[in-house]
């Protein structure tokens with residue numbers, strides 16, 4: 266099957282620089298995706314976008330180039346609940362990748378067990394309306410109850426304005442809950458303002474809630490872009506991410522978000538995204554927790 270990319274699609278950056286910031290040994294890129302390849306793993310009929318291909322081998326090459334040891338591969342919405350591409354990547358990684366799946370209530374226990382054996386340790390619930398159709402909350406809660414028994418967690422993706430409405434559902438989840446991209450704050454608003462304070466309160470009052478401090482390239486309004494060697498990219502995002510890292514050092518994760526679906530403005534140089542890390546995690550201790558200790562505790566607890 267061949268696919269035509271969504272008009273205006275930006276492909277991932279082909280030749281990232283070697284980062285100046287050397288990540289600690291054993292570092293985990295805890296949020297990335299694979300897309301297809303579409304000819305082998307077709308995109309889902311219900312998808313809201315059609316990406317370029319981004320294969321497991323290309324992901325593993327990026328991992329090595331940036332100095333990471335492992336990946337957490339999150340099911341991308343363009344594959345719906347067909348987890349084959351992500352599972353194939355996890356299986357091919359030789360234990361160096363874990364996965365986060367999208368599942369429906371109709372999934373059987375033996376299928377869940379198969380995902381577990383492949384390396385899946387969580388499910389993703391998506392509330393971003395441009396990416397997915399609505400799934401009833403009772404269905405999601407039923408799934409959460411089932412995967413909780415496997416020791417998995419729930420990854421949630423939502424936008425800051427929707428947190429008040431989703432609060433009761435999120436705080437009722439029985440598992441560890443990992444928020445994608447800091448709940449997508451509007452960084453043109455003050456870091457001390459009510460919207461981001463609600464997110465911080467969510468984490469403060471609920472010790473099971475973790476956050477990925479990822480995606481400055483998506484959240485930034487004023488840049489500058491992580492291109493052309495820029496060592497101080499996305500300055501407007503720094504206070505938000507740094508606040509989360511410093512307040513909750515044991516419940517934060519970081520990821521490239523490669524291959525960066527749906528960017529409209531520019532495609533960042535992933536090497537420069539790695540150089541963003543010391544701006545938000547300024548000490549070696551914070552860096553080690555963010556990049557090694559926390560993801561290992563969540564995804565490879567047996568090691």
Ligand SMILES: O=C(O)c1cc(C(=O)O)oc(=O)c1
Pocket residue numbers: 340341342343396445483522526527
């Ligand atoms: O903001 C996005 O467009 C986006 C999309 C997806 C996905 O389609 O799975 O994942 C992400 O982490 C971010």
